């Protein structure tokens with residue numbers, strides 16, 4: 001911009017912050033080897049809340065493979081949301 005022979009430089013700066021919130025206990029999608037799909041994974045407590053299945057019953061279904069799970073290197077169990085819904 002030229003004004004009275006002086007050059008004025010206007011600089012603007014913008015910032016953007018994106019916040020993604022998830023319900024507690026719900027993990028990002030992970031690969032379920034039994035569904036062969038990327039599905040929503042839940043921790044044990046969230047799986048109980050989500051499905052309404054009691055802890056002991058959930059453990060039994062995990063043992064039989066009716067409900068799928070993946071044990072991470074950290075030892076945490078991730079439970080397949082699809083198998084909880086009975087989709088696979």
Ligand SMILES: [Zn+2]
Pocket residue numbers: 032033034035036039068080081082083088
């Ligand atoms: Zn699965």
